[in-house]
Amino acid sequence: MSSENKRPEEPAGSGPEQLALIRETVRKAKVPKAKPRTWRGAALAKELPVARVVVNKGLLHLDQYFDYAVPEELDAEAQPGVRVRVRFGAGGHRVREGRREGGGLVDGFLIERRAETDYGGALAALAYVVSPEPVLSPQMLALARAVADRYAGSLADVLQLAIPPRNGRAESKPSPEPLPAPEPPDAGTWQRYGRGPAFLESLAEGGAPRAVWTALPGPHWPDELARAVAATLASGRGALVVAPDGRRAARVDAALTALLGDGRHALLTAESGPERRYRQWLAVRRGSVRAVVGTRAAMFAPVRDLGLVAVWDDGDSSHSDENAPFPHVREVLELRATHEGCGFLLGGVSCTVEAAQLVESGWALPLAAGRDRVRAAAPLVRTVGDTDLARDEAARAARLPSLAWQAIRDGLRTGPVLVQVPRRGYVPRLACERCRAPARCGHCAGPLQAPDEQALTCGWCGRHTAGWHCPECGGARLRARVVGARRTAEELGRVFPAVPVRTSGRDHVLDSVPGRPALVVSTPGAEPVAEDGYAAAVLLDGWAMLGRPDLRAGEEALRRWLDAASLVRAQSAGGVVVVVAEPTLRPVQALVRWDPVGHAQRELAERAELGFPPVSRMAAVTGGAEAVASFLADTELPGESEVLGPVALPVTPPGRPRRPGDPPPGERWQRALIRVPPGSGASLATALRSAQASRLTRGTEPPVRIRVDPPDIG
Incomplete structure (x- = not known):
C-alpha cells in the first residue's frame, strides 16, 4: 500500500488516551503564567473561586479562555458546562495587547472551576448563570477543539454549531426515564452482505468495528441502519446516525420505531422546531435516550457511551456545513470514532473517493455484497x-x-x-470534442475554461494555455454542452x-x-x-x-x-x-x-498521481485581490506548500441571491488554492489559523475567507 494514500491526520494512540491528551492540552491552552490576583468586590466562592470561560466570540485572536471570579451567590449554579453571561472587555480578563473589545454582556460556557488564576490583573465577576443545565461536556469540548484545529477555525464557532440555542420551556420539562437495553436484533437483510452479520455481532458484543458499507439498491437500507443501531444499544452503549436531509432521516426514524418501538431514540432535524428539537437534544444529553437520528447538526449530538457513529451518503453536499469553520460530517464522525473509541459506519449506494481512501489506508474495512447479489438487486x-x-x-x-x-x-x-x-x-466544463476527456491545465491539472470566449485559462492557477491538444487522443477541438x-x-x-x-x-x-x-x-x-x-x-x-x-x-x-x-x-x-x-x-x-467502488478506487489512484484531494490537502483563501495577496505574504506556509492562483471569481450579479462564499454583488473577488502533500494538513491549518489571528489582532487588514478542504475546487 502506497504511503501517500494513508490518512495523514490519524491521531496516535487509543481513543481514551487521545481524549485525555486533548483535554490536558485544552486545559493549558493559551493561558499565560502571571502573578495570581484576587477579585475585589463582593464575597467570592469559598472553594474554587475562579471560573475559566470560553466566550461566544468567534474571532481567532480571541480563541482562548478567560478567567472570571465566581461570586458566592453563584457558587452552586456555576458548574462546568453551564451557560453563563460575562462582562467582556471590562477589565476582568486578559485582553490581548491591552486592547479592549467592548464592555457588553456576552454569552459563554464555563469550562472549569479553579483555585487560582494565572491572569495578572483583577478579575471581573460572572454576571450570572443563564441556566444550571450543564450542556458542554469534557468530551464535547475536546471534540470541538479538535474540529476547530482541523479546519483552522475558532472553538466558539464550533460550539455554536454543536450546542443548539436554549429553550427555557423545553429545559424546564423533565426527560423520561431511560429504557433498558433491548435484545440484539437478528441480521435481517444484513445477511446479503458477506461480513454483515459479523459487523452486527461485533457491535452487540461491545466492539468498535469500522466499515465502509456499499449498500445494495432497494428499500432496505433504513432497516439495515436501524439494526446496526439496535445492536449497539443491546451492548448498553449509544448510537448516532446522520443523514443528508430530513426525508432520509425520517425513513431511518420510521425503521427504528418499527424495530424497537417508541422512546429509544431521538430525531434531531430542523423540521422538528426549536422547542421540540432542544427537548430531544436534552433527553440525549441527560442519558434518557441513547440513540440519535438526525441531519448535519446532529453530528455533535451528546450521546452518552457512544458505541457507533454512522453517516449515510457522505457525498451529498448537505453534509458540508456552510457556517465557519465549515466542517464535514464524515470528518467529524471520524474524529469522534477515534477520540471516543467507538464503531464507525459510512454507508451509501455509491462510494466517494474519501470512502475508498479509508479502505485503502486500512482505517476501515469494506462491507459489500457479492456480484451475484448486486446483479439480483440492480x-x-x-x-x-x-x-x-x-x-x-x-x-x-x-x-x-x-x-x-x-x-x-x-x-x-x-x-x-x-x-x-x-x-x-x-x-459544464470544457472537454475534448473527439474523446470527451476533460481539458486540464498542463501545470497543475486544474480544469480549463474560456471566460467570455477568451483564451483558455486554468480555473485553479490562472495560467493561460495556448495550442491545447488532448493528451488522450491528440484532438485539438473543445466542446461544452x-x-x-x-x-x-x-x-x-x-x-x-x-x-x-x-x-x-x-x-x-x-x-x-x-x-x-x-x-x-x-x-x-x-x-x-x-x-x-x-x-x-x-x-x-x-x-x-x-x-x-x-x-x-x-x-x-x-x-x-x-x-x-x-x-x-x-x-x-x-x-x-x-x-x-x-x-x-x-x-x-x-x-x-453497478460498480461504484471500482469507480472510486480508480478516481483515487488518478488523484494520487495528479496530487488532487483527498490524497493531498487543500485550502481556499478568498477575498479582494489586495487582501488575498497580503494574506499569502503574511502566512508562513509549510515547506512543501504549493500556491495555485489567485484567480478571479465570477461577479455576483445584482439582485441574485448570494450563495455561501459568493462575493458581495458587484465586487470582484479572487481565490487562491494552497495545496500540501500528505501529512501536512495539520501544519497548513495551523499556519492559516495563526496568520488570520495576527491580521485580526492588528485590525487594519482587509478580511479574507479561509476554507480548509473546500468541497468545490473546480
Missing part, C-alpha cells in the same frame, strides 16, 4: 450516446430518445416512471398526454408517490420514493452533469444516477434504467456495471 441499465442521438429522429423532435421513449411507455403499463433532469445552473432541461416536464406531458405528470424539485419536494402509473420529473436529490419501486427511470442530459467544472463531476454524476436508479425495481421484476450519456465514459460504465 435494475437493467441501458445507455444512449451522442451517436445514437444524432441518428434518432424522435430525439431531435422531442428531446426524448427512442430507447427512453420505449422504456417510459413499457414502464407506465405497470407503475410510475422516474425522469431525472439536471438542475438549472449546471455549467448547454443544459436544455427547463421545459422537460412540459415536453413529456405533450408526448404522453393521457398520463399524469408530477414534479419534485427545489420549490416542492415530494416524499413519496403511489404505485400507480405516472410520470415523475425530478431534479437530482429530490426523487420521491415510489410504492413498490419505479417500473423504469430515464436519466436525461447526462453531459450536463458530467461536464460540470468540478473535480468531483464524474463522482457526483455517478452518485446522483445510482441514487435514482436504486429506487427502480430489480431487473428480475422488469426494472429498466436508461441514461442519456456517452457509454464509453468511466462513470457511465460504472453505472452499467
